[in-house]
Amino acid sequence: MTTRYAALLRGINVGGGRKVPMAELRGLLESLGLLDVRTYLQSGQAAFTAGHGDEESLAADLSGALAGRFGFDVDVIVRGHAYLRSVLDDCPFPADTLEPKQLHVVYFSAPVTEDRFAEIDRAAYLPEEFRLGDRALYLYVPDGLGRSKLAEHVSKPRLNKGVVATSRNWNTVRKLVEMTEA
Structure with a gap:
């Protein structure tokens, strides 16, 4: 079963630091096997469909991938549609x-x-x-x-x-x- 989620990234693209371009974020999410990825604004929101994992494991996977790609830690909260x-x-x-x-x-x-x-x-x-x-x-x-x-x-x-x-x-x-x- 697949679920729609949103990822909320904390503290990126503010004040000129900790840059995470949205096109690269979309690519990173897709590299994790997530589907129908869309981003909103530049301040760290993305929606996606996942057929695996739960909110906590998806947040941990994304946080780890962001650190590996951009070289800094990013706190991530993932929440499903029903919660939102x-x-x-x-x-x-x-x-x-x-x-x-x-x-x-x-x-x-x-x-x-x-x-x-x-x-x-x-x-x-x-x-x-x-x-x-x-x-x-x-x-x-x-x-x-x-x-x-x-x-x-x-x-x-x-x-x-x-x-x-x-x-x-x-x-x-x-x-x-x-x-x-x-």
């Missing part, structure tokens, strides 16, 4: 009434609990807010991510210790669902 659809459907914020730049999802490689973020005084950041979902954090930032103090705080390494975390704006969240539809 559930992230979209379960959004606790009124996504249809917000600008896409106001809503982001931080995807985690493993489940996280509210305890991880207990040190954050949520009231101090209002109207910015976050809520946890299944291996995801929904982040509402009315003035955009670049001006957000809350986004800066939730991305601190000590809060994300032991998990890979990578953020995508709401347009990309929607596009990942579209790209992984059968």
